[in-house]
Amino acid sequence: MSEINPNNENDDFRTPRDLFSSLDDRFSFTLDAAASHDNALCPDYFTEDDDGLKQKWSGVVWCNPPYSNVEPWISKALAELEVKNCEMVVFLLNMDSSTRWFHELILPFVRELHLVRGRVSFGGPHAMNGLCNPKPSFVAVFDQQLENIGARYLTCIDTGGMPTLMQTRLPI
Numbered sequence: 489m490s491e492i493n494p495n496n497e498n499d500d501f502r503t504p505r506d507l508f509s510s511l512d513d514r515f516s517f518t519l520d521a522a523a524s525h526d527n528a529l530c531p532d533y534f535t536e537d538d539d540g541l542k543q544k545w546s547g548v549v550w551c552n553p554p555y556s557n558v559e560p561w562i563s564k565a566l567a568e569l570e571v572k573n574c575e576m577v578v579f580l581l582n583m584d585s586s587t588r589w590f591h592e593l594i595l596p597f598v599r600e601l602h603l604v605r606g607r608v609s610f611g612g613p614h615a616m617n618g619l620c621n622p623k624p625s626f627v628a629v630f631d632q633q634l635e636n637i638g639a640r641y642l643t644c645i646d647t648g649g650m651p652t653l654m655q656t657r658l659p660i
Contacts, residue, residue, distance in 0.1 A: 501527070501552070502526070502527035502529075503527075503529060503550075503552045503580055503608075504608060505529075507580070507604075507608065508529050508550070510645075511550075511578060511627065512529075512550070515548050515550075515576065515578055515629075516548055517529070517530050517547075517548050517549065517550040517578070518530060518532060518546070518547030518548050518549070519532045519533065519534075519545060519546060519547050519548070519549045519550065519574075520532070520533035520534070520549075520550050520551070521533075521534055521540040521543075521545055521549050521550065521551040521553075521561070521564075521565075521577075522534065522540050522551050522552060522553045522554065522561060523535060524536065529550060530550060532547075540561075540564075541560055541561065541564050544568070544573055545564070545565070545568040545573055545574040545577070546573055546574050547574055547575060548574070548575050548576045548577075548578075549565070549568075549574050549576065549577040549578070550578055551565065551577060551578070551579050551580075552579070552580040553579065553581070555581075555582055558579075558581055558582075558589060559588075559589040559593065561579070562579065562589060562593040562594065563593060565577040565579070565630055566593065566597060566630065566634065569630055569631065569632050569634060570632075570634055572632055575631065575632065576629065576630065576631045576632075577629075577630045578627060578628070578629050578630075579627065579628045579630075580608070580625060580626075580627055581594075581625065581626055581627075581628060582623040582624070582625060582626075583603065583604075583623060583624040583625055583626045584623065594628055597630060597634050598628045598629065598630060599629050599630060599631050599633065600627075600628070600629035600643070601626060601627070601628060601629075601643075602626060602627035602628075602629070602643045602644070602645045603624070603626050603643070603644045603645070604624060604625040604626055604627065604644075604645055605644050605645065608625045627645065
């Protein structure tokens with residue numbers, strides 16, 4: 489079941505431009521791995537018809553995956569990083585530490601975790617009339633260093649992507 493859209497009618501939601509822009513300023517994304525023609529945030533992107541899970545990812549990748557099934561997207565990112573097809577992958581995901589994917593795919597391999605303060609208001613043709621995501625969100629940053637040592641950096645950002653007062657560097 490989709491976490492944003494309980495009827496699982498569509499996972500086509502646009503990341504808010506200010507949240508994306510603040511992250512893009514830092515990471516300089518080259519590919520939007522899970523987009524549509526209407527919500528793509530990078531000049532290079534994969535649509536549902538392209539099936540980003542079957543494509544080779546390159547550069548610095550942004551991914552706001554379909555929330556109804558995020559696990560294959562995270563697995564794909566880890567596989568692409570492991571074979572060095574891309575440099576970095578940054579995800580916007582629902583914060584749900586009760587899931588297997590969070591414990592097995594995020595925590596062991598993530599370089600940075602950015603907890604989003606407040607709820608993200610997604611846009612796009614299937615947005616829920618300006619309503620916010622009913623769940624909190626986080627940004628996960630992965631790079632080619634997949635030594636299973638977990639996050640080295642933890643911050644809180646607001647829904648516009650700007651840092652809040654909390655910022656912690658975790659011991660390496």
